[in-house]
Amino acid sequence: MMRAVLVCLLLCAAPLAQSAQHHLLIVTGLGGTDEYREQFANAAVRLHAAARAAELDAGNIVVLAAEPLPDSAAVDYQPSTRESLLSALRAIGARARPGDRVFVVLIGHGNARGDGAAFNLPGPDITASGLAAALDELGDLPLVVVNTASSSGPFVQALSAPGRIVITATASGREFHATLFGEHFVAAFAERGADSDKDERVSLLEAFDYARREVRRAYENDKKILTEHALLDDNGDGEGSRAPGALEPDGAFASRVFLQQPPALELGASPALVAMIERRQALEASIDALKRRRDTLARDDYYARLEKLLIDLARLGREIRALGS
């Protein structure tokens, strides 16, 4: 465990801070057919395993399932209903400390009616406005809500708020076909390949990007017209982006948020190491600043400047690794 924490300390760009806790609520909805029941159950089990691998405390992971999960998964879960979902949120609110982050992932089908969009659960569905009201009761806790269901687009506007990341599988309530997004979003955490910046963690933005691309690829391979367009909103403006990015209005915040439990500060780190890590953060900031100016520079000039910064960063990385070992 210590080695893992140290590696993360050395490699991760996140600020050094006292570790906050991550809370994850996974909810599966009604499948309707065996195919979807199995698909939703598998997604919940895989996400649970990925969260454990990301060092979330087992006690901070709550699973509510509409259908039984396979025994082999050894996942504790409760039946999912609107009431159990609301109750689970209240319990998390009571348990969480300031600075903790709450993740809510809805896996299932949804629909959009006259009274708004809803996520389909046994018994009454949970509507976007109903979920918004329950989340508001969590106060200032940073929140990530992912609704992978069909017709989930309206959840963006309903749930959007400063400090929240809201991801939906579809762009609107009219995209009502069963979605592929959830399967690929979970795969982003459960499999390799989504960590595009190679920092050994998958950010919410990376997971979103991965799922979006894989969904598009799947539709293209099947020669079908894309009927789901995922959205991400992380600036609280209630407008989801189809193509968010670290340098875009939506995406900058999501690029710095990870499912992975943030590391605890290693108290024994040497001042030299800390100084090098601070230098590295400064270089990374310079690289980000240069990327933002990319369009204003000639191509050759941009890459010449970038190369210089990257060489410095690479040499510093070597020194840090040498010191760490």
Next chain:
Amino acid sequence: MLLRLAIIPFAALLGLSSPLPAAADTRVDEIDALRLAGDYEPAIERTLAELEADPANAVLLNLLGELRLETGALDAAATRFDAARQLPAPNPVQLLATLNRAEVHHQRGELAAAEALWREILAARATRDALGARDLYALAGATRQLGRGDPALFQDAVWLYDQAARKDPALVDAGIALGELLLEKYNNREAQAAFSEVLEVDDDHPRALLGLARSQHFDYSAEAVATTLTALVHNPNLAPARVFLARLFIELEQYEDARNEAMLALSTNPASLPALTLLGVLAHLEQDTGAFDRTEAEVLALNPRYAGFYATLADLAAQNRLYEDAAGFAWQAVELDQQSWRAWGLLGLNRLRLGQMEAGRADLERSFAGDPYNVWIKNTLQLADTFADYVSSEREQFRVVLHGDEDRLLRDQVHALAAAAWRDLARRYDHRPRWQVRIEFYPEHDDFSVRSVGLAGVGLLGVAFGPVVAMDSPAARPLGSFNWGSTLWHELAHVFHLSMTRNRVPRWFTEGLAVHEERRARPGWGADVDPGFLLAYLDGRLLPVSRLNNGFVRPTYDEQVIHSYFQASLVFEFVESRWGFDVIREALAAFRDSPDPDAVLPRLLGLDSAALDAAFDAWLRDRYAAALAALSAPSLPGTPPRPADPNAAVSPDSAQPDKYFDQLKVGQQLLEQGQLEAAEQYLLRAQQLFPEFAGDGSSYQLLARMYLQQERHAEAEAQLAKLVAINGESYGAQLELARLRDRRGAGEAAAAALEAALYIYPYEAEPWADLARLYRARADWPQVARVRRALLALDPVDRAEAHFQLADAYWRAGDRSSAREQILYSLEIAPNYVSAQELLLALVDGTPSSEAQ
């Protein structure tokens, strides 16, 4: 009567009030009946006789003018029309005679005089308060002609023809003209309705039948010939029908028949410009410059402004693959008549076929501005609007044009294969085409279809115009139905044939030879024999070599075009095996200047046509002797073989050991029942009976699947290897074969199978990744770099890794500059990616790749 009284006030509201139709004139009816049957001389004599008794009868004067016009006596026609139109009111044909007089001017190229009369007719619309059906018909005709300068007028013309036809349903000329105009403006559905409406009134009206035939031809229906012949049964002297039939014969490359029809048209109407034009076309196609010059002079003497001569030459030259000639003729047409929108369109289309993209597009814009109804032009311009989405790259003699989404994936492969084909074909044909070749790939089949024929829905895979090759990209076709590599090879073979013959090569010859070249190029490429082909042979449906061209240009059964491609390719297998390839080269050289292409091959082989047909038949019978016997129905000794019924029921008890379908079907049944051991015997026997067939449902496929199920890997691999050596479109078989070879450590052979698979479907990352691994294991870094470039083009989620891997391959291949570029791209995405950082430092520090891990 009540009904008629009710109609008149309504018509008056439209400004179309008219006196009731004149009382029927039996004299006119009788003359019209003669005219309709093509009895022009008796009709003229009878009209002259009637005019002696009634010299100021405008209807008879106009009728005589029309008879003279239809029989080519333009001066006499003009005199009669002038007389008819100058008679004082009430003159029921005043406008019609004026329209006819304008037509005489028009046919002589006196366009200003014609236009003045058309405008005079239009002016009558404002001054007259009563317009009859014939007046409306004349108005429509004048409006239609003036539409050349103002295309909005065509809509008015349609309305006026329709009004004329409604006003007097007996005036069939209005309905026919309406159909012709709609057809001319590419509205075939309504054109067909207009002709059908006339035929409901008079079901054997020759000109309506001719209209219907044209409409059928527009829809590529083979019925057009029969319908035209029906029209000629009713009027054997209908010159326009003879001309149309001549044109159909030209399209079918039956030039003698075409000439006969054109001459028959001229025997009725010696001044028929369309008939003379077709004689000019024939002279051009047969390279008879003397005849061409004489015909050209004759046409221009009759009408020095007749752009239709050159436009038709351009059209039919293009249909015969003579694209440079077509562009030249189209240019002559527009020089003669700047308002020949058809010619501008032909000029543009053919310039695009020659790769003159900017000029061609400008011509099409000009054509479309003058005639916005032309669907071909509209479609092509819409396609041209998408050209900005394509990326072109030049290497050696090729400019490869790929859609931006496919460029990085396919560019290297297309260039490499094109260069390989070029080298191979140049050596084989001892010839280097004079063109830089533009190769276009279209990911949407409809776009390719528009590029090749102007319309969506064509069934081709590729087309070679000479300097331009256009084809489907693999994205345009269902997986397993298309091998882009073999298709490109096929089209490049055409480029050689077109260059060597100056585009004068018979269709069957170049198609068959191109398929033959495909089969030479790579194992499995090119068409293969299937049961349907041999059943057609047994059924007597295949054509002899001497008539094989008909199988391409006028197929008589569904699969005949496909069968003809394969059969033609066999002709070259036969010729090359018996006479050598030199004779094929000589034939190509001979086509260039030969007025009789059909005679070329028999002459060079030292056989007459019948002997060549017989020799090929004997060869084919011998080549597929075993398979033909296995595909024949049981028959009595001494009786000719008949094709077996592939759908006949069969059981293990009834299956005959020497019949392919029996063995295959029983084997398949047993396989489905899980009786693998028994199934194997039947399937092996089927394979023995017809080893040349490896398509869907073949014994190779079934046995490979069964062996895989039983984990008999070596036997499965053997079956798959045989399958792909015959069938070049089986993506799954190639991947499975690669997997089995890889499994036993045969990396080179596995890579070969993967490379072959990528000619079928290059869009899956896994085969590329496997290929990269296999080449990496062999330290073949240039190949690793090529494959990594393709993987990057597949838009991987992990782009930092993809750039890093490509950088690594470049570095190891000694291309430090490209490596440095790629590693920057990688680190731009993932600045802290340790492996990429280390490679960057190695590149900066000058560490040799030999020190790489």
